[in-house]
Structures are given as structure tokens and as C-alpha cells.
Amino acid sequence: MTVGLFIPCYVDQFYPGAAIATLQLLEKLGVTVVYPPKQTCCGQPMANSGYEHLTTGCNELFIDNFSDFDYIVSPSGSCILHIKDHLHSEGRENEAVQVRRKVYELTEFLTDILKVDHLDATFPHKVGVHQSCHGQRGLKISQMTELVAEPFSKPVQLLNMVQGIELIPLSRQDECCGFGGTFCVAEEAVSVKMGVDRVADHLEHGAEYITGADMSCLMHMEGILRRQESKVKVIHIAEILNSSAQ
Amino acid sequence: MSTRGGILSAIRANQPELTVLPDVEPLKAYANKENLLAQFTTIATNIGAKIYEAKNLAEVKSVIQNNFGADVKIISTISELSDIADTKEYLNDLPVQLADVELTILQSDLAVAENSAIWITEDQMGQRVLPFITQHLAIIVNAKNIVATMHDAYSSIGITTQGFGAFIAGPSKTADIEQSLVIGAHGPRSMSLFLLTGD
Amino acid sequence: MSTTSTKDHAELAGQFNADEQRVDWHDETLWWIRQKRDKAVNQFPEWELLRETGSKIKEHTLSNLGNYLEAFEANALANGITVHWAADAKEHNQIVHGIIKKHGVNRMVKSKSMLTEECHLNEYLAENGIEVIDSDLGERIVQLAKEPPSHIVLPCIHKKKEEIGDLFHEHLGTPAGVSDPQILAETARQHLREVFLTRKIALTGVNFAVAETGEFVVCTNEGNADMGAHLSEVHIASMGIEKIIPKREHLGVFLRLLTRSATGQPITTYSSHYKKPRPGQEMHIVIVDNGRSVQLGRKDFRNSLKCIRCGACMNTCPVYRRSGGHSYHNAISGPIGSILAPNLDMEKYADLPFASTLCGSCSNVCPVKIDIHDQLYKWRQVIVKAGYTTKTKSAGMKLMQWTLSSPGIYHAAGKAGRMVMKYAPFAVNNALNPWYKQRDMPKPPAQSFDEWYKKNRGKK
Numbered sequence: 001m002t003v004g005l006f007i008p009c010y011v012d013q014f015y016p017g018a019a020i021a022t023l024q025l026l027e028k029l030g031v032t033v034v035y036p037p038k039q040t041c042c043g044q045p046m047a048n049s050g051y052e053h054l055t056t057g058c059n060e061l062f063i064d065n066f067s068d069f070d071y072i073v074s075p076s077g078s079c080i081l082h083i084k085d086h087l088h089s090e091g092r093e094n095e096a097v098q099v100r101r102k103v104y105e106l107t108e109f110l111t112d113i114l115k116v117d118h119l120d121a122t123f124p125h126k127v128g129v130h131q132s133c134h135g136q137r138g139l140k141i142s143q144m145t146e147l148v149a150e151p152f153s154k155p156v157q158l159l160n161m162v163q164g165i166e167l168i169p170l171s172r173q174d175e176c177c178g179f180g181g182t183f184c185v186a187e188e189a190v191s192v193k194m195g196v197d198r199v200a201d202h203l204e205h206g207a208e209y210i211t212g213a214d215m216s217c218l219m220h221m222e223g224i225l226r227r228q229e230s231k232v233k234v235i236h237i238a239e240i241l242n243s244s245a246q
Numbered sequence: 247m248s249t250r251g252g253i254l255s256a257i258r259a260n261q262p263e264l265t266v267l268p269d270v271e272p273l274k275a276y277a278n279k280e281n282l283l284a285q286f287t288t289i290a291t292n293i294g295a296k297i298y299e300a301k302n303l304a305e306v307k308s309v310i311q312n313n314f315g316a317d318v319k320i321i322s323t324i325s326e327l328s329d330i331a332d333t334k335e336y337l338n339d340l341p342v343q344l345a346d347v348e349l350t351i352l353q354s355d356l357a358v359a360e361n362s363a364i365w366i367t368e369d370q371m372g373q374r375v376l377p378f379i380t381q382h383l384a385i386i387v388n389a390k391n392i393v394a395t396m397h398d399a400y401s402s403i404g405i406t407t408q409g410f411g412a413f414i415a416g417p418s419k420t421a422d423i424e425q426s427l428v429i430g431a432h433g434p435r436s437m438s439l440f441l442l443t444g445d
Numbered sequence: 446m447s448t449t450s451t452k453d454h455a456e457l458a459g460q461f462n463a464d465e466q467r468v469d470w471h472d473e474t475l476w477w478i479r480q481k482r483d484k485a486v487n488q489f490p491e492w493e494l495l496r497e498t499g500s501k502i503k504e505h506t507l508s509n510l511g512n513y514l515e516a517f518e519a520n521a522l523a524n525g526i527t528v529h530w531a532a533d534a535k536e537h538n539q540i541v542h543g544i545i546k547k548h549g550v551n552r553m554v555k556s557k558s559m560l561t562e563e564c565h566l567n568e569y570l571a572e573n574g575i576e577v578i579d580s581d582l583g584e585r586i587v588q589l590a591k592e593p594p595s596h597i598v599l600p601c602i603h604k605k606k607e608e609i610g611d612l613f614h615e616h617l618g619t620p621a622g623v624s625d626p627q628i629l630a631e632t633a634r635q636h637l638r639e640v641f642l643t644r645k646i647a648l649t650g651v652n653f654a655v656a657e658t659g660e661f662v663v664c665t666n667e668g669n670a671d672m673g674a675h676l677s678e679v680h681i682a683s684m685g686i687e688k689i690i691p692k693r694e695h696l697g698v699f700l701r702l703l704t705r706s707a708t709g710q711p712i713t714t715y716s717s718h719y720k721k722p723r724p725g726q727e728m729h730i731v732i733v734d735n736g737r738s739v740q741l742g743r744k745d746f747r748n749s750l751k752c753i754r755c756g757a758c759m760n761t762c763p764v765y766r767r768s769g770g771h772s773y774h775n776a777i778s779g780p781i782g783s784i785l786a787p788n789l790d791m792e793k794y795a796d797l798p799f800a801s802t803l804c805g806s807c808s809n810v811c812p813v814k815i816d817i818h819d820q821l822y823k824w825r826q827v828i829v830k831a832g833y834t835t836k837t838k839s840a841g842m843k844l845m846q847w848t849l850s851s852p853g854i855y856h857a858a859g860k861a862g863r864m865v866m867k868y869a870p871f872a873v874n875n876a877l878n879p880w881y882k883q884r885d886m887p888k889p890p891a892q893s894f895d896e897w898y899k900k901n902r903g904k905k
Contacts, residue, residue, distance in 0.1 A: 007895075012895050013889075017890075035898050037895065037898075048822065049825065050830075051826075054842060061852070133804035133806075144806075146761065148486055148493055178763065180804075181802075183802050184879075184880060185878075186879075187454070187458060187800060188882060189768075190462065190768050190800075192883040194767060195884070219887055220884070223885050224884055227885045253686065253732075254514065256734070257511045260739070260741040264505075266501075266505060267501075268498050273491055273495060273697075276494075293714075341676050342676055360711060361701075362711065373675075374675040378671040378672050378675060379672065395697070396700055400696060408720065409720050410717070414714065417714070420667050422586065428630040430631075431582060431668060432580070432634060432672045
């Protein structure tokens, strides 16, 4: 099995640790991972701003980079959801369909494809789990509190395999952090307030770390935490699941 | 083209291809039919109604006489209550003349366990405005007439030719001010439900 | 974002956020209602089937709307109701005014109708010398405050009881400083009872109109619609064309969905079925299009016409809870308002589909399963293509497109100082950098993942 590793633009630039952990974790689990060097971005920032028609270049590049792999895996639910829902190609729609079918967010790849039931990881800390909206409501990697349905969470299922970890409860299990792409600057006041409130829920329940399967939400909450000079850190779930390798 | 014709032709030009109307029958299978009286009573109490179980009309009458003075205006559509209520004269009143009614006693044939709503038709109201304008409302319903869900309720109602009918659940209320519940908005300040359990 | 001079959502939301305690109070009040909704719906294992059934009934109705409207009209006429058709808000208002004029009166009582808010009926009638008094307590409160409702189910959810106390002191003569909801509600009861008893004409909204029977159903908790209608000599009911449902038995589905979704109540206190006028009474129905038939033709947006106006999407929306209904500057606020409004005026409401993080909670609580957040995304595409966006934003997006479409430029730009910081999602076109105002930037690492990979794995 060969997996193409898709590292979204902002993870590449700001959170290489999450990307490295993803790569190492997959390799530890016996997967051959290839990182195509010519990748940039899924196109979501433009599409969510109403400029989907400008994403043709990104789409073609994505197909060039990734159509040959068995699976495409990324440590970002939001980017994966964008590819799944909106990747199209005028000349190569068949390939686009194939790509849309084989893209996976990291935690769903671990639970659904690799069927991981054991991890050699230790992380002796109190951790709050942020359910990122696009991963949760878009990719359905966790059940949603709005629905009358059995609860489950793929990220939590994996975190429960980590030694020493203590997952803290939250008052609002799956409220949005307020990042929302360009929303975070276009609607600065509401975005910040959402972030402040989300972080406060974790802090009130004693989190030392806030984790999740989407770095963009974590980046937003980190921006708030650091402005508050909080000691609480954000950490991508891949780094916790890979923690014994450090 | 008339406005009507214009709207209808715009709709017909724009409406999508015909889809299938789903069946509501499968929903009925989920109904909890166990102890409908207890279900009904719990929910009615939660929404602010007062529940009385009574064997017969005499028991109803005695509760009413205990709760309301002899000097207040009471109206009822139930002829057996003519000794404690006006059961005829009010029919000649204009709706606005019913503004001073203290208590109205009505009878219903249908109650719903899942939401404690009572179905009451125009005939059973005497005058349409009565169950709304009265300061207090009492409704008598046989416990045998409690159905599980709204689906069952509409099966039972069918397509009556009555000019007006309403589901009424509890006293009138509002929570418009800071979500603080206030009982007695524009309609009745209280609702008493008499569940007849006799044979 | 909008090119009109009116304030957009972001600006109005910014004003609302100037008072953080008020934002917290607003957020927590609405979240509490969302929790009540959760508690209510979780008692029913068939809830998701109920939503699916409601959604499919509405879908079918929209696919046969012309016939159902005609059937409804025929049955209503047979029931003795007068039926009017209005192509737009103006025609609706003229019809209502015409009925009032015919009866030679200059005042009317009105229960809640979001359609009349959409049509700005009160303003129109006021200009024509007709006084309208709103009888829903929340609506009466915002009417006294000369404000529009901020929520379709909870019109004055943005107001504190002290502010309401001040309004009642000024207009209804309560003692200064009284803010007890019990006393205020009792005052309104006395004041409005007098109104109900003296108005010859009452207007109500319509929750559902049944094609099979020609009846319409109005749901209230307060009993105000019934007080107005049954005491009046003339009852006018205004409804949008999308209020139709095929059969009476379908009310079973929608009445189960409506109030549990709205407030967590099992049903409204009153669900009144108006089929025929009372002997001696006149009953009118005004069927209004006002852009709905156009929306019906928009494949991506027609599902918005399924809406039963429960307000659940507002209560759950993390943006609505923290920006307030007035920030949407439209009669219907929140997520559903943001997908309905651009159909009425794409330029004026160009900002609304962007007032969302696309978190998707709205679509999940919607009792008729409207894909609200997907429609928000789709409206963004339509609005941008139609040109209702600023030139600087477009230029920023084009630069981003150029950079992200080319790996060479992307990586060069990254090396040259974390290009993403300048053009990336969270910082497009940021002359004043709104990110940094209240949030820190991520610390730029020593090397990007790409650089790390080349160094550590490149020679493998």
C-alpha cells in the first residue's frame, strides 16, 4: 500500500511538527508514504470565499500530484472535505472522481483502512479534544450532538489507545472555534469571541493540551491562548498518537 | 395576465420534476403505547396543566365547586353542568361579550399522550373564542380517548367538516421576556384537565 | 463586502460585540434553548425518520406546488374564504390595505407573521393612516422599541428585562424600575386584551395551509392569534406560497417537528385549524409569491422553501448567538435568513452568506433537513460571480490563485518570508491585519515541512 501524503499549505509553513508526526506514524504502522514535492494547497481558501472558479489550477495540480496513489492521507479534515466535495477537472473528471474517493483524513484512515486497534504511544497529560466541524459534520469522523444517533468518535477512539492520557469533558462538545477560513478576518469580532469561548471551555475543565484532527482550528485557538499568555498548548492529534517516537 | 395566473405559471415553469409523496404510516410503528394515561399526565403536568382523575361528572363538579366561587361567570357546553354553569345563554352573546368569563368547561373526545394536547372542535367550544378568552379553562376527556401520537390523532380526526378546531396543550404562556416562563399570556391563566376513568 | 452604503453583518456584529457580557448572555440564552431542543428530540428514536419524512413531504409539495395551490384555493373558496394572490410585497400590502379601507376602519391587530415583516406591512399601513398593533408579546415589545424582531420565534431575545421595563414604563404606564417578567407580561395582557376587544380586523400569519381541506393552521403559545381572529369581524391570513402541505395527516409530522425544534416544547399551546369563517365573519387569505417562485427555479437553493420557521438554525448557530439577529439586517435573520435574503436582493444581502464558518450545525438541527451550510457556500460562488464583492478582495484572491497554482512560486514565496502569512486563508487582503488585533500569529518554525523532508528524506 502506497500512500500519498498531502500536507496543506499552512501546515507545511507553520506546523511542520504535525506533518512530520503524520509521516512517522504512518511509517510506524507499516505504510509506504510518499510526499509529492510539487504540492501546494487544496484550493479551499479561495472556494470558501466564493472563488471556486479560480481553483482550477489547484485542482489540476492536486490530480497531477496524487492520482497515482492507493490512498491520499492528510492531517487536516477541512482540506480533505474540500477535495471530497469540490475537486473537479474538466479534462480529467474520471481521475478527479478517483481522487475524491481515495482521500482520507488521518484519523479515519487509521481507524477505517488500517483498522488500528493498538498504539505504542504515551502522553501523560490532560487533553481536551476539539471536534473540528469539517471533519465531524463534513467527513463524519465523530457523531454530531444535533442528531439522534449513537455517539462515536474516531479521534477519541485512537486517543483512548494512548498510555497515560486523560481526556477532559467539555460543556459544549462540538461547538465551532470560529476560524472559518477568511471568516476569521472578515468577521473578526465574532471569530475572536468564538475562539475565546471555545478555549475557555477547555481551560475551565483543566486541559493542559487542546488537540484535534484539524490544524487550522488549533492554529486559531493557539492565537487566542498565546495572546492570553496561557501555558496551555495546542497539539495536532498525530503528534500525540506518535508521541512515543519522540 | 392576472397576478394569480402569473404566479401559477412562474411556479409551473420553475418547479422541479415530480417526486414521490412519502408515507407517514412507518412513523406510527414507533409510538409508545404503554400506559398512555401516565405519559399524558406527566407531560401535561410539565407544561403547567392541573390533572384530576375523576370517576364521573359529579366528581368533576365537586372539584370545580371547591376551586371556584359561586359568584363567578362559568360557561359550559355540557348540559349536565347547567346547575353550576351557563350552558345556553352565552350562545346568543357576541364574542366580545364573553370577556368576563371566569371559567369555561368543555368536553373533548381526543387527547394525545406524546404532547398532552387536547383536540377540541368548534361544536365542543360553543363559541370559538371561549377557550381563549376565558380566564380559566377546564376540559373533560375520557382516559380511553388518549392516543399515543399526533399521527394517531389525525387518523382519528380524519377530515372533519368542522369550521374550526384546535389542539390545546396547557394554559396560555409566554417566555418572550428573557425566556422567563409566565403562565397566562393572552388566554387562560390555568388549565384543568379532568380525566374520566370510570366505566 | 457589500457595495451598498448600509452597514454589513461584520460591522453590525462588531458593534454587538462591544459589550461582551451581553454577548455571553445572548449566547447562553440561545444555547439553553438548543439544549432544550436536544432533550426533547432525544426522546424519540424515530426523530431522524421524522425529519426525513418532513423533508420529503416538502420536497414533493414543491415539485407539485402549482396543483396544490390551486387545490387549496378551490377548497378554501368552497369553505367560504376569500382568496387573494399577491405577486410581491407591494401587492400584498395593497390588498390588506384595500380590505381595511373597505370596512372603513383605521386600526388592526396583528399576530406574528414573518411574511408581513418581510413585506414591511406595518410601515406601509402607517403611511396610509392605519394603526397596527402587534399582539405577540415579543413583537409588541420590539414594536414599542421601534425595532424589527431579532429572531423569528423569539422576537425580543436580544432585550434585557430592564430595557423592557423601561419601554413599558414609557408606553404602558408601569412604575419606573419594574422589570419582573410576571408583572410586565400581566401589563401586556391587560393592554392587549383591550386591543383585541376593540379591533374589527385581525391579521394572522399561517404556519401550514392544507391543500386537501382548504384550511390553515396557526400555532401560538400565547393565544394571541386566536384572541384577535375570533373577536374580529374580519380575519386576514397572510401566507407565502411555500406554506402549503398536501394533506391534513401531514400536520401530524410537522406539528411534531416544529416546536420541539424551536424551543423543546412538545407542541405549542394552541395549534388552531381555521377552515371556515365564523357565521357573520369575513375570512381572507392572501397568498404571496414575493420572489419565492424565482427561488423555486434555483436548483441549488429551492430547498430553502421547505423552511417551517422554527428558528432552530438560529439557536444553534455559533455566529448568530454571538452577533444578534439585527446584524443580519433582514426580516429573517440567522442561517436560514442568509440563504433566503440574497434571492430577494443579491447586492444588499451579499454579505450574509459570508457570515458563517460553514460549521454545519444548522443543517443538522433543521427539522426539514435543508442543506443550509451547503447553500451558504453556493451563494458565495453566485455572489462573487455576479460581481458583488470588492475589487481588493478579488485581487487578493487572484494573487493567491496564482501563487497556489504554481509549486515553484509557492515554495519561493514561502522561503521569502512565509508567504502564507501574507496571502493565506486567515490573512487575505489584510491592510490592518484583523487576525493580530486579538490573536497572536503562529511562530514561524525554523524550516517548513517541505524543507525538512528534502533534508531528511530527499536522498532516500
